[in-house]
Amino acid sequence: MSTAMPETIPYDEALNLFEPVFGLEVHVEMGTNSKMFCGCPTAFGGEPNTQVCPVCLGLPGSMPVVNRTAVESTIRIGLALNCTIAEWCRFARKNYFYPDMPKDYQISQYDEPLCSNGYLDVTVATAEGPKVVRVEIERVHMEEDTGKLTHTGGATGRIHGADYSLVDYNRAGIPLIEIVTKPVAGAGHLVADVAKAYVAELRDLMRALGVSDVRMEEGSLRCDVNLSLNKPGSPMGTRSETKNVNSLRSVERAVRSEVERQSALLTAGGRVVQETRHFHEDIGRSTSGRSKEQAEDYRYFPEPDLVPIAPSAVWIDELRSTLPELPSAKRSRLEAEWGITPFELATVVNAGALDLVEETIEAGVESAAARKWWTGELLRSANDQGIELADLPVTPAHIARVEALVADGSLNDKLARQVFEGVIAGEGDVDEVIASRGLAVVSDDTALLAAIDEALVAQPDVAEKIRSGKVQAAGAIVGAVMKSTRGQADAAKVRALLLERLGVTDA
């Protein structure tokens, strides 16, 4: 009689038993205007097969030409990741047959990558406070993306069992950067957090460098997660490679689920098969793909249609001088300047609002107010429309103007929100919206006193309470006045006038 073995062991329990080693291969689509080896545009979402030419379709006789901007972006990434930039490197062909590959080989780099041996420090939160972990980088290289297959019919949406498949080669030839870490050991229970933090840091780095806008929902950053477990003191275990891990949350979940799966296998006396696994976003787990034990032989050899790349020291120095302040340095600086915690800053970063908040503060707005607008009201509006904050028509200058008007009492918070509503709706700039919507605070005492009297008549019992000293009841009258003035009154002023009118003083 055998007892059924559990399919998984809970994450923390598993990591009490085993030490994890992970490695990540991250592919990022570069934001160049044209493709890696031809002049076709790289814009996302075009009609299928409209952004193609003989080169990216791999037509017989066509030849690749390297995109200089892509090489520069790769070198800049390498420099930002503290890599050595090769004095001389080549492209290589990776040969395999697949219908999304126009040439049935991919132009990539193999044993001669452009950048190698770097590192990226990432910060993870622990019970004892933030902890910095150094992730070593094996290599950074360039390659071309494949086309995109859509499988129609069949149950799985995958190629096997499909009735037919459609190929869109618009994506074929889009420049990709591949960033490969060395094996990262010693993360213990933090392994999933470190993996996720590393990808988040890379994403921020790409954005800061301006080499990619990293729109994960468009598949412009894709991860392969390698993971193995070993008993403490034992050599590294057999790894699995989980593909199709395409969001930060998925990176974390892919690591967690693989820790849970492998630990159960190993605990039951089984062994981990070296294989490729496929991650499913919907269920948060991976399933077995092809076994790598009969490793695919890609027959790499130097690409004979291209000449080697030999970046000069002068060129590299020029590129080094274009590096912006990197995200980790910028975060430390802003935390200090704005006087906020790492957590508060993370809220800004995650909203994609860092630059906007910074510019807003430079425009004269208080840090708290700048952060409040961009990570609150405006972020909600952007999310509702499914666009980035930066794509809203609201600018840091708008916020500065609104805040100035709030400060001098011309607007209140509620009116300010209505102003932004108007700006977002395309009704013009701040002053135009105020004028056209008539949003100025009512500061005419006579008008306000009339409204107060009206409210007192309508609610005599409340009026009586206030007169008898229950000042806290004043809120009901103030509310009624605000309502009758459609929010355009200054609530504090209404309250003062009301109390004065009834001859009571604030307790």
Next chain:
Amino acid sequence: MPITGSDLTRQTAAVLAEAIRTGEASAVEVTQAHLDRISSVDDRVHAFLYVDAEAAIDSARSVDAKRSAGEVLGPLAGVPLALKDVLTMRGVPTTCGSRMLENWRPPYDSSVVERLRAADIVILGKTNMDEFAMGSSTEHSAYGPSHNPWDLDRIPGGSGGGSAAALAAFEAPLAIGTDTGGSIRQPAAVTGTVGVKPTYGGVPRYGLVALASSLDQAGPCARTVMDTALLHSIIAGYDPRDSTSINAPVPNVVAAAAKADVRGMRIGIVAELNGEGYQAGVAQRFRESLAILEHLGAEIVEVGCPSFEYALGAYYLILPSEASSNLARFDGMRYGLRVGDDGSHSVEQVMSLTREAGFGAEVKRRIMLGTYALSSGYYDAYYGSAQKVRTLIMRDFASAFESVDVLVSPTAPTTAFKIGEKVDDPLAMYLNDIATIPVNLAGNAAMSLPVGLAPEDGLPVGFQIMAPPMADDRLYLVGAALESALYDQWGHLLIEEAPAL
């Protein structure tokens, strides 16, 4: 040296161009004469896979119109040309001699075709070749072999046998070939015509359907050295669409052909390409040519290139390796042949069935060789070693060119062999290229020109001249001098002795 007689098809390209410029003949007349010649002989020669008479006449007419409008015409404007079927031409079938591309019409022009068009050269059609340029006889064409105009039972060489046969049959005065291991020079040798493999990178490869990217080079073919030079100067020069093309001025090959002077030059006989293994008549005409060059004022010396011994072996690892990758794209997915797409086969099966049906035996043989040579665990022993040999061969050339201006050898070991004689013996076929291959491995320039008939079979013999990279002009200095001396000796060009058909 004008070819006498009034038949327009027997003139040199230079003479035809001059006649068209002066109005002595119209481009339409010249083109029509060649189309008529094709109609009357090509059923026997089979040089062409495709002739577009209408398009050819149209472009000839536009040349005549330019002339009428007073435009200055280029040096070969209005002259007809035969294009090897391995170069793309917009809207015109480009089969590479393969079933795989039987109905493929490329949507773009190759660099070479763009330049031919810009020079107002009239493209008659596409010429036959061994499938994907793999072979030395055109017998590996999926559309049947071409025949040598000197003896229709014999091969016209390969892979560019169609282009060479078209020249020798007077179907065109100019042709374009491509040379990966001798595919311009060996056909030139066995058909009594002239062919040049320019320096690697000298003529852009954009639009040349790749066999082996690091070896392939398109080049000019004609019946005289000067015609070859004129065509060379039109197709050569940098094109940013080919990253391996050389961004430097093209050597002045036309001036060199006009100069035709070897006085004071040092000419090296490659010891390893002289001796055993050459047909008696080939060796004899080679020796006689050396004597002529010496008489013309050149100094003849012998130089050793010890690594040439390994050239054939290295070549048959590098070429198949690159070819196995270059030919992967013929998978039935996007263009060309597709077999098995009947709803009952998977995509892998369709790819496999298509490649099974679309490729001939020689292509499959080389794909398998290359796939093996690149395989993990064998790469270093095969592809890696072959690349080292390649470096050694470059060094042999470099050190030889320190002491001589050009190197020479017979172009091919034998004259044209009989159709069918070697088709089942790949090794015997490969040995045809023993003297031409080293140049491709090193990236040098080389020419073959006719130097007489072998006494034993009355068939043409080719003489090979090899120059350092970007010294293509030296080929023409030597070639034109030798051609001129032979012309004086015979009173005509060798090609005049070809049978009438």
